[in-house]
Each structure stands twice: as structure tokens, then as C-alpha cells.
Amino acid sequence: MSKHLIKVFYEYFHPAHPILPPFDLWVISSPPQYLVNIVEFIGLHHVSPSQPPEVSNDLWISTESAELTLEKAQAYLLLGILFHGRKVPECAKKCIGFAIECSFRLGLHCKELSDTVEMQSTARAESMRRTLWEIFIVDTILAAVQIGGTLQFNMETPDVSLPSEDEKFVDGHSGVYSISAKDLSHRAFSDDDRISSLAYRVEASLILRQCLVACETHAREDTLEILDSMISAWFHRWPSDRSTILQMNGKVNQIDFQSAMIMHCASIYLHFPKSLLVSFLPNTGEVFCSRPPPISSPSPNAQTHTAKIVNAAVELSKLASLSTSVTAHTPFFACSLVLSSIVQVTVLSAPIGQPFGKHYSYLALNIGVLKSMGSIWNVAASSVGNLRATTREVEAASAEAGHEIVGSMFIPAVLRK
Numbered sequence: 001m002s003k004h005l006i007k008v009f010y011e012y013f014h015p016a017h018p019i020l021p022p023f024d025l026w027v028i029s030s031p032p033q034y035l036v037n038i039v040e041f042i043g044l045h046h047v048s049p050s051q052p053p054e055v056s057n058d059l060w061i062s063t064e065s066a067e068l069t070l071e072k073a074q075a076y077l078l079l080g081i082l083f084h085g086r087k088v089p090e091c092a093k094k095c096i097g098f099a100i101e102c103s104f105r106l107g108l109h110c111k112e113l114s115d116t117v118e119m120q121s122t123a124r125a126e127s128m129r130r131t132l133w134e135i136f137i138v139d140t141i142l143a144a145v146q147i148g149g150t151l152q153f154n155m156e157t158p159d160v161s162l163p164s165e166d167e168k169f170v171d172g173h174s175g176v177y178s179i180s181a182k183d184l185s186h187r188a189f190s191d192d193d194r195i196s197s198l199a200y201r202v203e204a205s206l207i208l209r210q211c212l213v214a215c216e217t218h219a220r221e222d223t224l225e226i227l228d229s230m231i232s233a234w235f236h237r238w239p240s241d242r243s244t245i246l247q248m249n250g251k252v253n254q255i256d257f258q259s260a261m262i263m264h265c266a267s268i269y270l271h272f273p274k275s276l277l278v279s280f281l282p283n284t285g286e287v288f289c290s291r292p293p294p295i296s297s298p299s300p301n302a303q304t305h306t307a308k309i310v311n312a313a314v315e316l317s318k319l320a321s322l323s324t325s326v327t328a329h330t331p332f333f334a335c336s337l338v339l340s341s342i343v344q345v346t347v348l349s350a351p352i353g354q355p356f357g358k359h360y361s362y363l364a365l366n367i368g369v370l371k372s373m374g375s376i377w378n379v380a381a382s383s384v385g386n387l388r389a390t391t392r393e394v395e396a397a398s399a400e401a402g403h404e405i406v407g408s409m410f411i412p413a414v415l416r417k
Contacts, residue, residue, distance in 0.1 A: 003027070005043035006036070012046040015254040016330040017081060018198075019074055019130045021123045021169050034062035035071045038078050045085075046327060049375035052086065070124070073102035074131050080138060085331030085377040089146045096142060097152050099135045108132040109158035111180070123169045130163045130198065137205040137262075138332075144212055144265060145289045145335035151209065157181045162199035181206060188233065197242055200234075201259040207231060208266040215269055221299060224270060228308070231267050246322045254328055261319060261336050267312040268339055274299035275306040277343070280350035282390050289335035289383060313343035317362040320369040327376065334373050334380035337366045341387050349394045363391060 010023045020026050020039075037059060044053045063075040080095035107113045108128055118125035136153050143149040161178045179187070179195060184203050187195070207230050214223055235243075242256045272278065299305055316336050344359040344366075367384055374381025 002040050005040040005047065008043035008046050009039045012328050013042050015328050016258065017078075017134060018166075018255070019077065019127060019134045021127050022166065025123050025169060032066060032069075032071050034059070034066055035075045035078075037062065038075050038082070042078065042082055045376050052376075052378065055086070068102060068105060070106065070108070070128055070131060073099050073106060073108065073135070074127075076102060077131065077135055077138065080142075081331065084142065084146075085334075085379050087378040087382055089148075092142060093146070093149070093152075096135065096139050100139065100153050103132055103135055104155070109155065109160055111160045114160055126164060126168045129160055132158060132160055133163055133198070133202050137201065140205045140209045140212070141262070141332050141335075144208060144269060145332065145339070151212070157206070162202050163196060164198070165196045188237065194239075197253070197255045197259070200238060200242070201255055201262065203234065204259045204262040204266070207234060208262050208269070211266045211270040215273055218273075218297070221274075221301070224274065227270055228267075231263055231270070234263055245319070250323070252323050252325075252328070254330065257319060257322070258330060258332075261316065261333060264312040264315045264319075265336050265339060268309045268343060271305040271308040271312075272343070274302060275309055276302045277306055277309065277346045277350050280346050282342070282345055282349060282394055289338040289379065309343055310347055313340040313347075314358075314362060316340035317344075317365050320365055326369055326372045329373060331373075331377040331379055334370055334377060334383065337370055337380075338383050338387065341366045342390075345387070345391055345394055348391070349397065363387075 006027070007023065014020065021029065041053065041056075041059060059079065063072060063079065066072045066075070076095045076099035080092045080099060083089075083095060084092035103109060109132055114125045114128045117128060136158070139151060139153040143151045159180050159182060161180055164178060179199070181202065184206070207227070210230075211227055213219075214227055219227075238259075242253070243260070245253055245256045245260065247253055317340055319333075320337060341363055344363050347359050367387055370380045370384050370387070374384060
């Protein structure tokens with residue numbers, strides 16, 4: 001194995017999608033060569049930014065021809081994330097579909113399997129749980145951000161335990177108690193509500209999934225209120241030491257980062273169809289990751305819905321401001337920044353009394369981060385030009401109508417290029 005590329009993978013990609021055991025444990029476990037090749041290939045994206053390597057058919061063929069194992073499911077999952085980052089949505093969707101199929105055939109969704117494996121290997125059992133839930137999370141995010149995206153994980157919520165902290169790999173104990181997803185609804189009334197950061201991320205994905213379904217099915221106002229209360233309650237339960245996200249050493253905790261990202265996206269998807277902004281949505285069909293909301297009936301609380309999505313869009317921009325280093329961010333963050341940008345561009349074209357200068361500033365931040373991420377992931381790079389063009393069109397239209405959004409001296413240069 002090329003340990004250098006594998007270490008790069010563990011340094012920059014693994015923190016955002018930690019399905020494999022820690023580096024030392026994984027290397028000595030003799031993983032199959034096709035999985036090693038995928039790990040090395042992902043590492044290459046961070047070694048040579050701005051020069052993405054060409055995808056070899058061997059990565060796909062060797063995975064497809066491999067026997068059914070946990071590693072095969074992991075390979076398809078990693079390929080799905082990789083293809084999304086490279087802006088190949090059809091392949092990403094197909095890979096996640098195969099990962100789901102493999103996980104069901106293996107029984108990863110069954111608690112009994114991981115419990116049995118844990119008696120022989122704690123590390124492998126934890127990797128199995130993480131793989132199952134990572135497939136669930138990625139499937140949910142892809143359904144949210146890809147045009148034409150659909151939920152492929154269509155079984156009931158698995159009863160397998162939620163993933164634990166990294167200590168579980170080493171000594172079998174993580175310092176928090178293990179629960180299943182079905183126990184989450186009772187957690188607010190428990191004396192001990194400590195769960196792992198990875199479990200909070202699963203819970204966030206479960207809520208995002210419900211918000212997507214509610215939008216697609218044109219749920220009633222009371223259903224939206226219930227989901228909105230779930231989003232608020234999640235943030236209030238989130239421990240303060242995790243909600244800071246930026247650690248004392250200056251690094252971003254990528255799992256906590258994603259948890260907040262997913263919840264803010266859930267708020268946007270839940271409230272946008274009922275907001276005042278729907279009528280002012282710019283033409284964003286050419287912007288990958290931007291999925292237009294379904295047409296919905298008017299809401300008596302349109303102002304509240306509008307305020308909620310504007311706040312969520314701003315909070316996504318604030319996540320982008322936590323660190324100038326973007327190399328370890330999941331490629332899915334690029335799509336959440338596109339979503340944030342579309343909301344804020346819409347605010348600029350809608351007469352809802354928002355301070356425009358603030359939103360120009362956040363747009364400049366979003367586009368700057370996308371530009372930096374674009375040296376690694378094409379899904380980020382491809383959105384920059386289209387977002388700039390959309391912003392300029394909105395500004396020009398407003399100026400032509402005689403109500404210039406903001407003086408040109410306040411327009412960040414990154415938006416005028």
C-alpha cells in the first residue's frame with residue numbers, strides 16, 4: 001500500500017466520513033486491494049489540487065466483481081461521495097444505490113449482526129454500524145442537493161445502534177451510552193442524554209429526511225410546525241462543547257460541522273416553499289446542487305417561514321467563516337453553500353426589508369470558499385461562475401427597475417468578476 005496517499009486520505013477525507021477504522025487498525029487488517037485503490041485515489045485529490053486525476057474504470061470494475069463483504073459496501077459508498085465531488089451525479093446516485101443493496105444483503109441494518117460481530121472484533125462491528133449510517137446520511141443528502149435526487153434508502157429506520165466515538169475502535173468503550181434511532185424521540189426525557197457526535201449527525205439526517213418528505217407531499221402547516229420544533233429542539237439539546245465546532249487547536253470538528261450544516265439545510269427545505277421568497281427565486285437551473293422547491297399553497301405564517309430560511313442561510317455562511325482551511329470539508333458542504341447563496345441572492349431581489357450589504361458580504365464569503373474548495377472538488381468549482389452571474393443579473397434588474405440594491409462601492413470584487 002502507498003502509505004503516503006492513505007495517510008493523506010485519513011488526514012483530509014476520513015474526518016468528514018469516518019467509516020473505516022483508524023489508520024493503524026485499518027492497515028493491519030489487510031483490506032482488499034480494490035478498496036485500497038479507492039482510498040489512494042481519493043488521497044490523490046488532496047495531493048494534487050487543481051489537477052484532478054482521471055478516474056480509472058478499474059476502480060469500478062474491481063469493486064463490481066468483488067465478493068459481497070463489508071468492504072464492498074464501503075467501496076461503493078466512497079465512490080458515491082467521490083463521484084458527487086467530481087460532479088458526476090448519475091454515477092454518484094448509482095454507487096449509493098449499490099451500497100444500499102450491499103448493506104441490505106449483508107444485514108448491516110440488523111442489530112443482531114453487529115452485536116454478534118462485536119464479540120469477535122469491536123472495531124469491525126463499529127465500522128459496520130458507521131458504514132450503514134453513513135450510507136443512510138449520504139443517501140439523504142444526495143436526495144436533497146442533486147437535481148432529480150430521490151431517497152433510495154426506502155426501508156424503515158434501522159434498529160442497529162447509532163455509531164459511537166473513536167474510542168470504541170480501540171478499547172470497546174466510548175464514554176457514552178449506545179442507543180438506536182428509535183430511542184431518539186425519548187431522549188429529551190432521559191436523565192442521561194449523552195450520545196456521540198456521530199449519533200447527533202444521524203439524528204440531523206433523520207430530520208432532514210422528514211423535511212424532504214414533507215415538502216414533496218405538501219404537508220399541512222401543523223406538520224411543518226412539528227418539524228420546525230424538532231429542528232429547534234435538536235439545537236437546544238446539542239452540547240455546548242460540540243456546538244462551538246472550532247476546536248482549541250484551530251481545527252474544525254468535521255462531524256459537528258456537518259451536523260449543523262445538515263440541520264440548517266433542513267430548515268431551508270422545510271420553510272422555503274411557504275416563504276415570501278418563492279415568487280422571487282432567480283433562474284438557477286444551471287447551478288448544480290440547487291433544487292427548486294415544490295410549488296406550495298400560501299401560508300398564513302409566510303413572514304415567519306421567510307425569517308427562518310434567511311437565518312439558516314446566514315448560519316451556513318457563518319460555518320464557512322470558521323476556518324480559512326477547507327481541505328477537510330466534505331464535498332457536500334459545497335452544495336449547502338450553493339443553497340445558502342441562492343437564498344441570499346433571492347433576498348436581494350425580494351422587497352422584504354433585509355440589510356442588503358450583509359447578504360452581499362455573505363455571498364462573497366460563500367463564493368470565496370467555493371472557489372477554494374474547487375481546487376479539490378469540481379462540484380464546488382462549477383458553481384462559482386453561475387452564482388456570480390446570477391448575482392449580477394439580480395443586481396442589474398434591480399438597478400433597471402430604479403431601486404438599486406446597494407451602491408457599487410459596497411459590492412465585493414469577488415461578485416463583480
